[in-house]
Amino acid sequence: MVEYTFTLDNTFGALADNTRRDILRRVSEAELSVSQLAKNYDLTFAAVSKHLKVLERAKLVIKRRNGKEQLVSLAPQAMADAAQYIEWYKQFMESRLDALEIYLKEDQNGRQ
Amino acid sequence: MVEYTFTLDNTFGALADNTRRDILRRVSEAELSVSQLAKNYDLTFAAVSKHLKVLERAKLVIKRRNGKEQLVSLAPQAMADAAQYIEWYKQFMESRLDALEIYLKEDQNGRQ
DNA sequence: TGTATATTCAACCATTTGGTTGAATGATAG
DNA sequence: CTATCATTCAACCAAATGGTTGAATATACA
Incomplete structure (x- = not known):
């Protein structure tokens, strides 16, 4: 785990x-x-443009100019990073998911 | 994909x-x-308490009373849900990650 | 060159967020 | 009961977020 702090804030923030x-x-x-x-x-153009800037800051999308327009696509490299963060979270949850299985088995009945 | 919208907002918001x-x-x-x-x-007690409320709202932790204190732990059921969202995101990224591999292979040199 | 199209920027506003402090509540121990 | 420890609630504040409108910029087209 390097210095993912700010990036993770941006990534999760963008996804929220x-x-x-x-x-x-x-x-x-x-x-x-x-x-x-x-x-x-159902938003103004500017609002969508702002959302895109959030996604760009999080490096989840990139824009490239094509004539008058600006084309948006997923940012492949950042996508890989995002997947990695997510993988890390999955890992760190894993131990608890084992506990969950036990929990679910012990609790077949009394779920509210 | 059911109605994960609010939950995902809360989940990712909490993780941000x-x-x-x-x-x-x-x-x-x-x-x-x-x-x-x-x-x-380096925060007041109240601030940490607030952070915990955010995590509770996102169903990422649960609290149980033990005498005077309140014990915090991961919320197993919500944890499973979170993993599922994350899995979904991974899935939907997967096609692009294939594209990424190609991209990386075609771009061994010119990475800025 | 001037005009239309695509997009962003700037200023503004309301709401949410992350923090504070101080009072209130809950539970245990005397 | 009352004092004390653990935690939350309420009121407040500054900064960030998500939205708006209208002006500014960039590109293409005639």
Whole structure:
């Protein structure tokens, strides 16, 4: 674990919003312009542009200019980092997930 | 994908803070009282208590009373849910991670 | 060159967040 | 009961977030 602190703050912070997660979902399927993205939300263009800046800061997406428009796509390198953080969290949860299994087995009945 | 929206907001929101991630790390190893936790940070007791409420709202920890103190531990069921979200995110990233491999192979040299 | 299109920037506003302090509540020990 | 320890609640504050509108910038097109 290096100095992931700020990056993790940005990464998780960026993921803590449904619009941004939806943007990620969309651009994970295809590279889209800002206006193409903006069409999907009941938000102003500027608001979507701001969301994109949050995602850019978190290095979850990159933009490249194509004529008048700006094309958004997932940022492959940061994506790998994100997956790594997530993997780390999964690891650190793992021991507890073992405990969970035991817990669930011991508790087949009395779940509220 | 059910209605994870609010939960994911809370989950990722809760994870977007180093103090809270550190609390999670600590309580993943052992059940700790609020004051035992608070000792580790240069924060008031109340501030730590607030962080714990955020983690509770995200169902990442649970508290149980033990005499005067309140013992904090990872919330096993929510932990499983969190792992599931994370797994989902990994899945949806997977296609792009394949693309990443290709990208990395094609780009052995020119990384800035 | 001027105009339209795509996007960002700046200023502003309301709400949320992360922190503080001090009072209130809960539980145990005398 | 009352004092004490552990924790929360309430009120407050500054900074960050998520949104708006309107002006500014960049590119293409005629």
